[in-house]
Amino acid sequence: MTDAKAHVIDLIFGRWRSQTLYAGVELGVFDIIGDYPKHAVEIADQLDINREQGYRLFRALASLDLLQESSDRRFSITPAGELLQEDHPDSLQGIALLEEGPTHYATWSHLPAIVREGEPDGFQREFGHSVFDHLEENPDYAARFNESMSSLSQLESDWVKLLLRTVDVSEFGHICDVGGGHGHLLCTLLQDAPRVEGTVLELPSVVKDEDQHYHESMGLSNRVDFVAGDFFEEVPTADAYLMKHILHDWSDAECVEILSTVREAAPDDARLFVCELVVPGPDQSHLSKLFDIHMMVSGTGKERTEAEYAELFEKAGFEHAETHQTDEIPMAIVEEIAT
Numbered sequence: 001m002t003d004a005k006a007h008v009i010d011l012i013f014g015r016w017r018s019q020t021l022y023a024g025v026e027l028g029v030f031d032i033i034g035d036y037p038k039h040a041v042e043i044a045d046q047l048d049i050n051r052e053q054g055y056r057l058f059r060a061l062a063s064l065d066l067l068q069e070s071s072d073r074r075f076s077i078t079p080a081g082e083l084l085q086e087d088h089p090d091s092l093q094g095i096a097l098l099e100e101g102p103t104h105y106a107t108w109s110h111l112p113a114i115v116r117e118g119e120p121d122g123f124q125r126e127f128g129h130s131v132f133d134h135l136e137e138n139p140d141y142a143a144r145f146n147e148s149m150s151s152l153s154q155l156e157s158d159w160v161k162l163l164l165r166t167v168d169v170s171e172f173g174h175i176c177d178v179g180g181g182h183g184h185l186l187c188t189l190l191q192d193a194p195r196v197e198g199t200v201l202e203l204p205s206v207v208k209d210e211d212q213h214y215h216e217s218m219g220l221s222n223r224v225d226f227v228a229g230d231f232f233e234e235v236p237t238a239d240a241y242l243m244k245h246i247l248h249d250w251s252d253a254e255c256v257e258i259l260s261t262v263r264e265a266a267p268d269d270a271r272l273f274v275c276e277l278v279v280p281g282p283d284q285s286h287l288s289k290l291f292d293i294h295m296m297v298s299g300t301g302k303e304r305t306e307a308e309y310a311e312l313f314e315k316a317g318f319e320h321a322e323t324h325q326t327d328e329i330p331m332a333i334v335e336e337i338a339t
């Protein structure tokens with residue numbers, strides 16, 4: 001087979017891999033298999049699933065290097081499989097459940113029509129409302145979405161720390177994370193800056209999820225608070241603002257509205273750190289170019305080039321300070337100054 005043919009076949013069958021992985025997570029396979037080999041029948045019975053179909057699923061998961069199979073139908077977990085366990089410190093379970101679960105699966109099926117007609121949004125087409133209305137109306141989906149954001153945050157908070165290593169966070173008195181989810185990023189940054197205080201601005205439904213907020217478990221309840229609000233209306237005053245994966249959810253006009261709300265609250269010289277997958281030039285294959293399709297499917301948003309971001313910031317009254325990026329991390333942080 002030519003390299004090109006092997007490449008295309010690999011792409012065509014990509015969904016088989018992610019759906020097999022998803023089934024393993026959804027059924028709880030990774031949470032009950034440990035280091036010592038366990039027989040397929042025992043696993044199937046413990047999960048209350050069909051023994052023969054279960055064995056075939058475990059075998060496929062082993063062929064994806066998520067489990068290891070021995071000759072007598074016994075299975076143990078691999079380091080990759082451990083990342084799909086619920087209690088792993090870097091668990092990717094939430095993302096697997098969200099991205100390959102039935103809701104997103106259904107929205108992706110609209111992609112050809114979205115591109116043909118130039119009218120975005122698989123959520124509108126499938127459910128008749130936006131992703132954020134879907135979150136408000138479906139507590140189970142909201143739980144999955146927020147859990148996924150948090151599990152991704154654990155990886156991304158480390159990226160942000162690395163990208164901001166030249167910025168002295170402790171020089172800010174108060175940092176606001178606009179749309180900061182359960183607060184993982186803000187708490188991670190504040191752990192290294194003992195005098196800085198922080199506020200997470202979030203939708204009421206996320207602020208209500210108190211048991212999932214990070215400030216208590218990370219020992220920051222006295223310095224971090226959660227405020228329910230709408231970033232199209234008002235954000236708290238702060239010396240620095242974080243916005244991670246916020247602007248990519250919205251159209252250019254909506255982004256200017258959100259940024260203008262931040263600018264209104266921000267004192268002159270306040271900093272804004274926008275963490276996004278910035279789209280590089282045509283010579284580079286990059287996660288942002290696929291993530292952009294995900295944004296097309298899930299709402300009015302998109303991934304943008306540095307120049308496209310610059311235009312939005314200028315319209316809202318910010319001046320570019322610096323772009324923090326490295327070749328190893330797909331995310332970049334665009335630092336802006338309120339002028």
Ligand SMILES: C[S@@+](CC[C@H](N)C(=O)[O-])C[C@H]1O[C@@H](n2cnc3c(N)ncnc32)[C@H](O)[C@@H]1O
Binds near residue numbers: 132149179202230246
């Ligand atoms: C893609 S998530 C990013 C969450 C977090 N910054 C992170 O990177 O994990 C977008 C967040 O924006 C919040 N959000 C959406 N609309 C909002 C609004 N109008 N006001 C405040 N927060 C909003 C959502 O609840 C969600 O947590």
